[in-house]
Amino acid sequence: MRNRKMTFSIQSAIVTLILYSAIIQSGSYTSSSIRLPHSQSRSPPVTVSVTEYGATGDGVHYDTEPIQSAIDACSSAGGGRVVFPPGNYLTATVFLKSRVVLEVHKNATVLGGTRLEDYPVEQSRWYVVLAEDAEDVGITGGGEINGQGLEFVVRFDERKNVMVSWNQTGACSGDECRPRLVGFIRSKNVRVWDVHLTEPAYWCLHLVQCDNTYIHDISIYGDFNTPNNDGIDIDDSNNTLITRCNINTGDDAICPKTYDGPLYNLTATDSWIRTKSSAIKLGSASWFEFKGLLFNNITIVESHRGLGLQIRDGGNVSDITFSNINISTRYYDPSWWGRAEPIYVTTCPRDNTSKTSSISNLLFVNITATSENGIFLSGSKSGGLSNLKFLNVNLNYGRWTSYEDGLVDYRPGCQGLVNRSSAGIMMEHIDGLEVENVNMRWSGDRVKKWNNPLDFRPSSVDNISMINFHSSSF
Template sequence: MKRLKLWSFLPAFLAAITLQAADLDITKYGAKGDGTTLNTEAIQRAIDACHQKGGGKVIVPAGNFLSGTVVLKDNVTLHLQKDAVLLGSIDLEHYKNLDPFTEGLGIDVGWALLVAVDAKNIGIEGEGAIDGQGPALKAKHILTDTRAEGQRWGLRPFLVRIVRCDGVRVNGVTLKYAGAWTSHYFQSRNIDIENVKIHSFGVAHNDGIGIDGSQDVRIKNCDIVSGDDALVFKTTSSKMACKNIEVSGLRLKSNQAGIKMGTESMAPFENIKITNCHIYDTKNGGIKLLTVDGAHLRNVEISDITMDEVRTPMLFRLGSRLSVFRKNSDTKQQTGTFENVVIRNVKAKAAADAQLKPPSGILITGVPGHYITNLTLENIHIDLAGGGSAKDAREVVPEAIDQYPEVKTFGPKIPAYGVWARHVKGLKLKNVSFTLASNDLRPALICEDGIALEVNNWKVPQTTGAQAIIRLEDVAGAQINKVEVAGKAEAFVRVEGEKSKAIKLQSNKISGMKKLVKGKAEVKPEAAAALK
């Protein structure tokens, strides 16, 4: 991957902050930290005065400062001192929506507590916190709004929204209990997020850090506990890609995904590198890379990831939902692409109580006519519960071509316990191993509608009674090399489908197999011959 050059903006930004003359305390503009006085106007006066003086810091001292929507301006940093809390009002009338849009489930959203729109050189820093009071806000909201939760939640405010800004620094603060998404960075550039703590849960849709069509981004050493996706990349507009992004040193816990890309996916995701992260106690996927609304997802590298008690460690999806989220400026697109992605050095303990029953490790699927291309999984180890039956091994997985891209969309059962791949081209699976807590009669690997599959240096755990260790269905070209199988099965490789051909095996350790290869009657003679 091309080496990213992201931080040329930082020296100028830091120098600008150093030279700024105005450090203004919000209490000098009438703000009271008693937790009950509404301080929206007082805080905004302090920000506006700081901006008019050329920039500087707006100081929030110790106390609980209740507020509705406040707007950051050019060259202003909001500095929250120790024990300072910017406390979100629980009255929806106190919030503004300065950039309305529709999110992936079709809900109109965009209200927020702290907002910046078309601003330059802004910051949020300090040892204090921003608390949206999400659970209390919801409790008050539902007293008068009797619609279903899936229809009304969009009125509740995000905690932090950064819209079309250039030069954004967020450092040291704690973000808590948003009414909806916790932090959303839309079509912005030169973003530096470091040492941020997020504890945001209790209501639906509490995403942690959301990068939406933003570029030249660094996220480092953050600790996120979120009710929804912890770290999520979106492109709700086709106008600007998520591009040139580096992430490292994150701890991620979520009721949804740890690392997710593409729930809304109109513009590309490219040149993104994520490394050295720990994902734990996550309910709906460890790593999920998706493009379903026309985006090109390419040149992404994720490495050195550990996972503990994660439901379904990985999902990769190219689909054709083709939604539009900003209907006044975008139109429906054609199916996108998913190519040149590398996932390496991953150790995962999959949760036994998962949304797939029995659990599976890795799901990979395009749609007919649109292949996930050149995906490499290397140095992967996953601990699984096992327990799959012979019937489970023949489960038919729905195509769900235009559906919301989620693990449960393809469940509740997957016919392989290790890797299930469909509509793939150039898939490379290198140095992959699994452990099983109980016997599993499903194959370790199933590939359906594949081209140029490579399997190298696998270690397959002890199982007995399975029909096959690997099943290939309509696979045109596969190399299976140096696979070591500890258990016994009817066949090492079972080949099915009229399109199967050019399957090659070399240097595999499979002493417990009754047969090296078994193919059904519809397999063409040349495919069978290639296996001998």
């Protein structure tokens, strides 16, 4: 190890923060930058009620055809809003069209069907509400879209529920054959705001190859023991803003992925998260580049992981900023990925057919964490982890659950769960780490077996600078 300050520029991150603050304070990030769905209409927007087309809203009879008829009529008229008055609207998949906003009023609930025949033949289109190749679309109104996820539980389990899997029908393979809640695929100018998304059977809000998306002032709730009920998954989508959201769910809360293309310019801010998995997680699907992401002013509570990068498939990650984040993490059953790490950065090939990825230029600034485990930073012998900076970070470690500790979790792939002594920061295969104004404290008899504040493997950790680093116990 050479005690040499690495070259790490944070100017671009600071500029991004300044520009973001100016935009929010000025109120300019409105429908002028994310166009409202009726902005390209050739005629004045119309308002259509689903009840005009025969929807009963009794929660018993399917309202699929009336809802779809209202959407089609609104789109044909040039666009506008499709209104759901108070009531419970049971439906199979409905398809949102260009220039249409679904306005689900307060005390109105759209209920997703729970039968396989309620969804299209193609598993990729299993959503309660789906927009494909659409422009200027949205969902709002103060009401609720509910996937009835608990109806998909085969056996309730305090550790992790056992879920319905339609693979038994031959519809798909694996144990994740359940419908998502809301999806936007290859769509532009998407806006979702002032709506409650609840009880997804699988992923909740899914963006796929979308551009120019604004998600704000929504709540997402999923059963805490249900696997795979992610909050917001952003796949191969660019120019996305997520702000003022409340996410309380069992699986990853905000999860950028790259399956078929790169992901650029994502900002998530001013939000509250609780999850039994990762609050923010890049990956694990990571075949293409992630670049230019900002996560700012976020509160994470009682989560299994706080900030995570799980890069496994050959896509590179660079220029990511995490700022002004308050984290609390704790142990849950090891059947869930994660071991209470407030920050978790890993890159390693998923298997022997996977390409090597690199992670570089990560900035963690103004981070406060209270957790049952330390930070874990791991590159691989063939995959680089370089140029990480921790600035103004306060870490507090203790134990308050009875779950086993002393395990490092590399899942998925790589090495699985590995026994290793706990430490404040665990490091391996890193080239370039700068730590400045970092305070670390641990307390209680149950953490006495921690060997060191810092645990690194000298042969694989190089170019470290420690400026104003403090550790103590109490």
